[in-house]
Amino acid sequence: MLVLLGVLVVFVVADGLVTEFLVSGGIAREGNPFLESIVGQQGFILLKVVGAVACAFVLWDIYRRFPKLALVSTSCFVVIYSIIVLWNLSLAL
Numbered sequence: 712m713l714v715l716l717g718v719l720v721v722f723v724v725a726d727g728l729v730t731e732f733l734v735s736g737g738i739a740r741e742g743n744p745f746l747e748s749i750v751g752q753q754g755f756i757l758l759k760v761v762g763a764v765a766c767a768f769v770l771w772d773i774y775r776r777f778p779k780l781a782l783v784s785t786s787c788f789v790v791i792y793s794i795i796v797l798w799n800l801s802l803a804l
Contacts, residue, residue, distance in 0.1 A: 715785045722792035727759030729799040731795040
């Protein structure tokens with residue numbers, strides 16, 4: 712579970728970094744309307760890091776009570792974020 716959470720945090724931060732690169736280069740735009748206005752600002756990456764770590768702690772807390780639910784949920788999030796990061800990287804190439 713700890714490995715899955717670590718991978719999830721890395722993917723969320725990678726998503727933020729790639730998104731910032733793409734948006735600042737004019738290649739793409741942020742699809743999340745809540746984050747669209749802060750992409751390119753210093754707070755964007757900080758928000759992604761803090762949010763990813765907070766989600767990891769919440770998923771870890773769920774894991775202590777409901778391990779199967781947390782494993783399935785975290786695995787799904789890892790798959791979703793891996794697809795998002797791969798998609799964003801494909802735009803950069």
